[in-house]
Amino acid sequence: MTAIQFKNVSKTYSNAEEASVLDVSLDVEKGSFVVLLGPSGCGKTTLLKMVNRLHEPSSGAIYMDGVDIREILLTDLRRQIGYVIQQIGLFPHMTVARNISVVPELLGWEQSRIDARVNELLSLISLEPGTFRDRYPAQLSGGQQQRIGLARALAADPGVMLMDEPFGAIDAINRESLQDEMLDLQRKLHKTVLFVTHDVDEALKLADKIVVMRDGRVVQYANPCDLLTQPADEFVRNLMNADDRIRQLSMLQVGALMVPLSGESLPENAPTLHFADDMRAALSVMLQPGVTGAVVLKDGVPAGWLSLQAVQSAGCRTGDAA
Amino acid sequence: MKFLLSNPGDVAELFVQHIGLAAISLTISILIAVPLGFLLYYRRWLTGPVMGVLGVLYTIPSIAMIILLIPFFGLNRTSVMVALVIYCQVILVRNVLAGLDGIDPAVLEAARGMGMDWKQIAWRIQFPLALPVVLAGLRIAAVAAIAISTMGAKFGAGGLGKLLFDGINQTRMDKIALGSVLVALLALGVNAGLRALENKITGRWATQ
Numbered sequence: 301m302t303a304i305q306f307k308n309v310s311k312t313y314s315n316a317e318e319a320s321v322l323d324v325s326l327d328v329e330k331g332s333f334v335v336l337l338g339p340s341g342c343g344k345t346t347l348l349k350m351v352n353r354l355h356e357p358s359s360g361a362i363y364m365d366g367v368d369i370r371e372i373l374l375t376d377l378r379r380q381i382g383y384v385i386q387q388i389g390l391f392p393h394m395t396v397a398r399n400i401s402v403v404p405e406l407l408g409w410e411q412s413r414i415d416a417r418v419n420e421l422l423s424l425i426s427l428e429p430g431t432f433r434d435r436y437p438a439q440l441s442g443g444q445q446q447r448i449g450l451a452r453a454l455a456a457d458p459g460v461m462l463m464d465e466p467f468g469a470i471d472a473i474n475r476e477s478l479q480d481e482m483l484d485l486q487r488k489l490h491k492t493v494l495f496v497t498h499d500v501d502e503a504l505k506l507a508d509k510i511v512v513m514r515d516g517r518v519v520q521y522a523n524p525c526d527l528l529t530q531p532a533d534e535f536v537r538n539l540m541n542a543d544d545r546i547r548q549l550s551m552l553q554v555g556a557l558m559v560p561l562s563g564e565s566l567p568e569n570a571p572t573l574h575f576a577d578d579m580r581a582a583l584s585v586m587l588q589p590g591v592t593g594a595v596v597l598k599d600g601v602p603a604g605w606l607s608l609q610a611v612q613s614a615g616c617r618t619g620d621a622a
Numbered sequence: 623m624k625f626l627l628s629n630p631g632d633v634a635e636l637f638v639q640h641i642g643l644a645a646i647s648l649t650i651s652i653l654i655a656v657p658l659g660f661l662l663y664y665r666r667w668l669t670g671p672v673m674g675v676l677g678v679l680y681t682i683p684s685i686a687m688i689i690l691l692i693p694f695f696g697l698n699r700t701s702v703m704v705a706l707v708i709y710c711q712v713i714l715v716r717n718v719l720a721g722l723d724g725i726d727p728a729v730l731e732a733a734r735g736m737g738m739d740w741k742q743i744a745w746r747i748q749f750p751l752a753l754p755v756v757l758a759g760l761r762i763a764a765v766a767a768i769a770i771s772t773m774g775a776k777f778g779a780g781g782l783g784k785l786l787f788d789g790i791n792q793t794r795m796d797k798i799a800l801g802s803v804l805v806a807l808l809a810l811g812v813n814a815g816l817r818a819l820e821n822k823i824t825g826r827w828a829t830q
Contacts, residue, residue, distance in 0.1 A: 352735055378737030389732030393750045393827050403736050436827040452736075462735075 302366075303330035303460060303492040304351060309360035310516075311346050320346045322516040323360070330459075331490040335503040337539075338513035344496045347513070348462050351494065352381050364460065379403055382453030382461040382491070386468045388445050390437040396422075396448055397433040403456040421451040425481065443474035447481075454489070463495045467502070479505055500540060504528075504551065512536050525551055529615065549579035549614060557614055558596040558604030566605065570595050573606060583611055633785070637804060640781035643699065643774050644767040647706035651714055651767075652760065654707065659718025660744065669719070676712035684709070684770045688777055699779040706770055710763040717759025721752025754824045761816040768809045772801075782808075 305328070311321040321343040328334050336344035349355045351362060353374060362369050369377055390399050397418045404414045419429040425447040437445055446466060453461060467475045479502060486493065486506075497503055503510050504524045512520045512527065512535075520532040528548045531537040541547060555575040571585040575598040585594055586608045593607040662669045682690070684705060691701040725748060733743045775783030785801030788794070 354731070354735060375737040375739050378735060381735075383732065383735035385728060385731060385735070387726070387728030387731075389726065389728035389730075391729060391733070391747060391751075392726075402738075406737055406742070438827060449732075 301330045302327045303332075303364065304328040304494070305363040305366075306347070307361050307363065309347070309350065309357045309362060311343070311350065311355060312358045319358075319516050321350070321357075324516075324518050325360075326511060326518065326521060328492060328494065329509075330492050332508045333486055333493045333495065333506055335507035335510045336494060336496045336513060337498065337500065337503045337507075337510050338519075339498060339539075342513040343516040344498075344511075344513050345464055348464055348494055348496050351460070351462055352378050352383060375406075379406055379456065380458050380460070382455075382458040384446075384449050384453045384461065384463040384466045386465040388442075388449045388469075390445055390448060390452070392437050395434050395436055396427075396440070399437070399448060400452045400455050402452065407456055409456075417455060421454060424454075424485065425451050441474075442470055443478060446470055446478060450482075450485075454485075459492055461491045461493045461495075463493060465496050465498070468497070468499075475502075482506060504547070512539065546580055546583070549583060549611070552579040552614055553577070554579065554582050554596055554606055555598070555604075557610050558606045559610075560604050561602060566595055566602065567592070572597050572602075574598075575603065579611055579614055582606060586611065633800070633804075636780060636782050636784055637808075639779070640768070640771055640774075640783075640805070640808065643702065643771045643779055643781055644706070644764065647703045647767055647771075648710060648760065648764055650703070651707045651710035651763065652756075655711055655714035655718055656749075656756070658711070659715050659722065660748075662715065662719055663722045673712070673716065676708075676715060679708050680712045684773050685776070688773060692777075697777055699774065699777070702771070702774040702777050702779045705773075706767050709766060709770060713763045713766065714756070714759050717755050718752060720759075721755030722748055724755060725751045754820055757816060757820045757823070761813055761820070764812045764816060765809045768805060768812060772805060 304326075306324050306326040309321060309324045310319055312319045324343075324347060336347060338344050346355055350357050351364075351369070353369065364372070364377075364380075372380075391402070394402075397415075400418045400421055401414045404417060409417075418433065422429040422432055427444065427447060432440075432444075432448075437448070440448065449466070453463075467478050470478060483506060495506060507524055509521065509523050510527055511518055512532075514535055520527060520536050522530070522532075525548075527536060527540050528542045528551065531540060531542045537543065553575075554573050554577045557579070558575075571588070571591060571594045573582050573585060573594045573596050575596055582594060585591075591608065593605055593610075595602050596604040596606050598604075658672070662672060679687075687705045687708065688701050691704050695701040695704055729747065729751070730743065733747045738746065771779075771781050772783030772786060774781045775787050782801050782805050785797045785804070789797030789799075789801060
């Protein structure tokens with residue numbers, strides 16, 4: 301089912317000669333995590349901000365669940381969409397709890413329901429409610445602030461989330477853990493997410509599908525594996541560094557390529573891997589003299605055998621993406 | 623001191639008149655300056671002309687300003703108050719505007735993106751965030767208003783200025799001294815009070 305549909309959407313800013321977004325048509329599946337990827341100035345942020353009408357298309361139309369978004373009262377539309385930005389934009393004069401409460405308050409929820417929701421969300425993003433409810437944003441680290449930004453966007457349980465380079469200003473270590481939490485949250489919540497980034501690794505890690513944009517146009521709209529193995533043109537090939545075998549292997553899990561054990565004897569001193577490891581890790585343990593394969597452990601017990609040959613011939617195929 | 627001790631009731635009455643004159647003028651001033659500041663914030667091209675006019679008005683000496691207003695409002699308290707309101711505008715409007723300009727654009731984008739309308743953004747986000755800067759302006763305006771209110775005595779508005787002008791007419795140094803000290807104490811007290819309020823508000827959420 302299509303949650304968001306772009307139909308021939310173009311945008312030319314009044315002070316610009318060239319279009320920022322040019323004739324974009326896209327269908328975004330309900331519950332899918334779609335990343336808008338491209339260099340700065342490619343129009344990805346403009347495209348995102350047209351969904352909650354912070355920018356208006358010059359032509360074309362955008363539909364949410366089949367309804368033209370211009371037919372929805374502007375404030376109602378925005379209250380149905382979670383919005384997370386790179387600069388976070390927490391309200392500095394409000395506590396964490398009041399920041400998270402903003403949209404539920406606008407929607408007129410009862411106070412008891414709001415309080416319960418705030419605690420639920422803080423637990424969801426691994427911040428202890430008792431400790432963090434009454435803090436002010438200035439008392440939080442950057443990573444904690446963006447967690448609150450995420451919680452605030454999720455507060456009224458919107459079906460759609462718009463995220464504009466949300467982890468772009470976070471240090472590398474916190475960014476990784478925020479990405480992991482985002483994946484974890486998405487597995488639980490199944491939101492329809494539009495996520496802007498210029499970080500290819502972030503896109504590959506998070507996306508169900510990636511929209512590669514250049515000069516306001518969509519160059520390719522495909523899942524991460526297809527982008528790596530079948531780039532539409534030189535631009536996509538270079539952007540994704542698609543010829544990088546290691547990057548392709550990082551999209552594959554050991555579990556998908558191992559051969560289940562059937563009682564045969566295993567070579568002694570064979571290295572071990574975990575079921576959920578990616579093929580890049582597999583390659584790394586196998587690149588030693590005399591090693592022809594590795595034992596795959598599942599829940600600590602040997603469950604399969606992965607040969608070096610299998611890694612060499614592994615391709616990143618549709619449906620294999622983690 | 624002699625005068626105060628022998629006429630505590632009279633002095634107290636003048637003190638209250640003085641505070642009343644300044645307080646009412648400041649209240650009216652802020653009620654005009656906040657909407658005017660918002661208007662200039664959203665209609666940038668008005669800023670130059672409006673601030674220019676307010677700036678020119680600010681340079682007119684207070685006695686001259688009150689006299690200019692007498693034909694419109696009469697020889698009374700009202701003319702003095704209108705003059706005070708006009709003086710306060712340049713300080714207050716400038717600070718309302720500075721307070722609004724100082725708000726992080728990301729905060730406003732988040733507020734819009736979350737579905738607040740312009741009134742909710744003004745009341746819940748912009749006004750509270752601009753408040754510390756507005757209060758700093760109010761502090762300066764209050765001190766100016768307390769000082770200028772002494773002129774009120776010349777125009778039938780009473781206040782501590784009466785002690786000063788009576789003292790000059792009667793060459794009574796004790797009255798002059800008492801009036802000066804009380805005006806100064808009032809200004810210092812209000813200044814300290816508003817500064818404390820300012821710190822109380824920002825202290826909770828400023829970077830620590």
